[in-house]
Amino acid sequence: xxxxxxxxxxxxxxxxxxxxxxxxxxxxxxxxxxxxxxxxxxxxxxxxxxxxxxxxxxxxxxxxxxxxxxxxxxxxxxxxxxxxxxxxxxxxxxxxxxxxxxxxxxxxxxxxxxxxxxxxxxxxxxxxxxxxxxxxxxxxxxxxxxxxxxxxxxxxxxxxxxxxxxxxxxxxxxxxxxxxxxxxxxxxx
Amino acid sequence: xxxxxxxxxxxxxxxxxxxxxxxxxxxxxxxxxxxxxxxxxxxxxxxxxxxxxxxxxxxxxxxxxxxxxxxxxxxxxxxxxxxxxxxxxxxxxxxxxxxxxxxxxxxxxxxxxxxxxxxxxxxxxxxxxxxxxxxxxxxxxxxxxxxxxxxxxxxxxxxxxxxxxxxxxxxxxxxxxxxxxxxxxxx
Numbered sequence: 001x002x003x004x005x006x007x008x009x010x011x012x013x014x015x016x017x018x019x020x021x022x023x024x025x026x027x028x029x030x031x032x033x034x035x036x037x038x039x040x041x042x043x044x045x046x047x048x049x050x051x052x053x054x055x056x057x058x059x060x061x062x063x064x065x066x067x068x069x070x071x072x073x074x075x076x077x078x079x080x081x082x083x084x085x086x087x088x089x090x091x092x093x094x095x096x097x098x099x100x101x102x103x104x105x106x107x108x109x110x111x112x113x114x115x116x117x118x119x120x121x122x123x124x125x126x127x128x129x130x131x132x133x134x135x136x137x138x139x140x141x142x143x144x145x146x147x148x149x150x151x152x153x154x155x156x157x158x159x160x161x162x163x164x165x166x167x168x169x170x171x172x173x174x175x176x177x178x179x180x181x182x183x184x185x186x187x188x189x
Numbered sequence: 190x191x192x193x194x195x196x197x198x199x200x201x202x203x204x205x206x207x208x209x210x211x212x213x214x215x216x217x218x219x220x221x222x223x224x225x226x227x228x229x230x231x232x233x234x235x236x237x238x239x240x241x242x243x244x245x246x247x248x249x250x251x252x253x254x255x256x257x258x259x260x261x262x263x264x265x266x267x268x269x270x271x272x273x274x275x276x277x278x279x280x281x282x283x284x285x286x287x288x289x290x291x292x293x294x295x296x297x298x299x300x301x302x303x304x305x306x307x308x309x310x311x312x313x314x315x316x317x318x319x320x321x322x323x324x325x326x327x328x329x330x331x332x333x334x335x336x337x338x339x340x341x342x343x344x345x346x347x348x349x350x351x352x353x354x355x356x357x358x359x360x361x362x363x364x365x366x367x368x369x370x371x372x373x374x375x376x
Binding site: 050 | 208220233315318340366
């Protein structure tokens with residue numbers, strides 16, 4: 001009796017044989033303990049290979065791949081867009097002025113520079129006046145607070161500490177109630 | 190589950206959710222395959238991600254008459270082979286027989302004593318296979334994993350590797366017998 005080749009045995013174990021061939025192999029295996037042992041050996045190895053456990057994949061793997069495939073675009077800063085729009089408007093305005101006035105470009109540029117300088121000077125004067133006004137306002141507010149403070153001191157001397165505490169608590173409560181009530185009112189709107 | 194070809198078509202039309210479904214469907218088997226070839230968890234994760242990104246980049250070249258899985262595994266296989274080439278590992282030639290006259294030998298010539306593999310418990314056997322896979326030459330390891338761990342047919346492996354079915358069968362046979370001898374050595 002001729003024994004099976006390993007090729008044929010593997011084909012049998014992997015289900016690659018035709019029905020008739022498989023029957024022949026099975027018949028041989030029943031009769032030949034040596035081939036049966038060899039077949040059992042290979043069968044166990046193949047079955048164990050097929051049932052190797054899955055490797056552990058992190059739960060966020062899909063998200064990682066998706067983020068790599070479709071990276072989020074970084075938004076452009078708003079000030080950059082503002083600057084670009086401003087420059088574009090300036091250029092457009094200059095071009096429009098050149099066309100409408102019918103003057104040549106260097107002449108227009110000189111006039112524009114002069115005008116720009118004038119605007120800048122006016123702007124600076126305005127800024128200086130605005131700063132002076134703010135300083136005056138701050139002085140007035142400080143004096144007002146000083147007057148309130150002095151008034152409170154006089155009042156504190158006139159009334160008892162208990163009345164003062166009661167008045168202050170009342171004021172805090174009224175302020176808090178007004179504030180939260182106002183917020184609720186805004187949210188409802 | 191939605192058909193791969195349908196998902197590919199939807200992805201090509203800009204449906205990101207469809208690509209996400211492709212990833213979810215194939216990530217675990219692909220990771221098992223890559224992980225068993227490279228043997229390192231972090232590297233296998235990076236490689237699996239890279240394979241999906243490459244697949245996405247070349248999705249327009251996928252032809253629906255072929256199976257999507259074989260197309261995806263071909264990308265993975267080429268990527269890993271590139272990695273091995275860069276590392277220049279010590280490899281054995283697969284065209285060289287294991288031992289003279291051993292190929293396709295008759296079991297009569299095998300050790301007639303009690304089977305070494307039979308003496309191992311299933312858990313031990315699995316551990317031995319994992320260990321043995323790491324020691325197999327890279328190409329044998331890849332073919333063995335494709336056939337006997339991932340469960341591809343010889344025809345599908347031939348398509349993945351772009352080699353004739355007969356060549357693939359012969360190489361897988363060598364891989365099996367090499368691994369088996371390693372298991373015998375372990376028991």
